[in-house]
Amino acid sequence: MVPGMGHCDIHATLERAGLSKTSQRVAVLTALVHAETPLSARDILERVSGEGRINRVTVYRILASFKAGGIIRELATDHGENFFEMACRHNPAHPHFYCRSCRSLACLPSAGNQERWIREYREADEAIETVAIHFTGLCRRCRSENAGHPVRRLRGPRGDRRVSP
Ligand SMILES: [Zn+2]
Ligand SMILES: [Zn+2]
Numbered sequence: 001m002v003p004g005m006g007h008c009d010i011h012a013t014l015e016r017a018g019l020s021k022t023s024q025r026v027a028v029l030t031a032l033v034h035a036e037t038p039l040s041a042r043d044i045l046e047r048v049s050g051e052g053r054i055n056r057v058t059v060y061r062i063l064a065s066f067k068a069g070g071i072i073r074e075l076a077t078d079h080g081e082n083f084f085e086m087a088c089r090h091n092p093a094h095p096h097f098y099c100r101s102c103r104s105l106a107c108l109p110s111a112g113n114q115e116r117w118i119r120e121y122r123e124a125d126e127a128i129e130t131v132a133i134h135f136t137g138l139c140r141r142c143r144s145e146n147a148g149h150p151v152r153r154l155r156g157p158r159g160d161r162r163v164s165p
């Protein structure tokens with residue numbers, strides 16, 4: 001999420017995506033709208049568990065409907081636990097940093113390249129719809145924890161550009 005850019009109205013967003021306003025959808029969307037970092041289904045389940053009968057399957061089903069409605073984007077990781085974040089004007093596409101040690105995913109500021117790449121590939125007549133740029137390495141916290149064990153050699157962050165169709 002880009003801080004200080006406001007956020008979408010929950011009800012208007014559901015309406016625009018043609019989704020009825022169930023309390024469960026409202027709870028999941030509220031969690032996503034107010035999240036500072038991308039959330040996994042597990043994170044979301046933790047945040048909405050106070051909202052009555054909602055289980056993992058329901059959260060996955062709601063996330064699938066949000067994705068189909070263009071409300072959120074799904075961010076894939078190497079270990080199979082994907083993350084989700086809002087896909088709206090308050091949160092334009094940007095690169096992400098994935099820590100291979102603590103398996104956290106952080107948003108990075110856009111370097112401005114994404115728009116250029118989309119433009120250039122479009123000119124090359126490819127039907128690009130989404131771009132996902134994903135860096136992998138060790139986050140600051142894991143790096144300092146590892147610094148106490150100099151025997152273990154650390155690999156530098158591996159730039160890993162992914163362009164999904
Ligand atoms: Zn928004
Ligand atoms: Zn980490």
Ligand SMILES: [Zn+2]
Nearest residue numbers: 001038085107
């Ligand atoms: Zn992000």
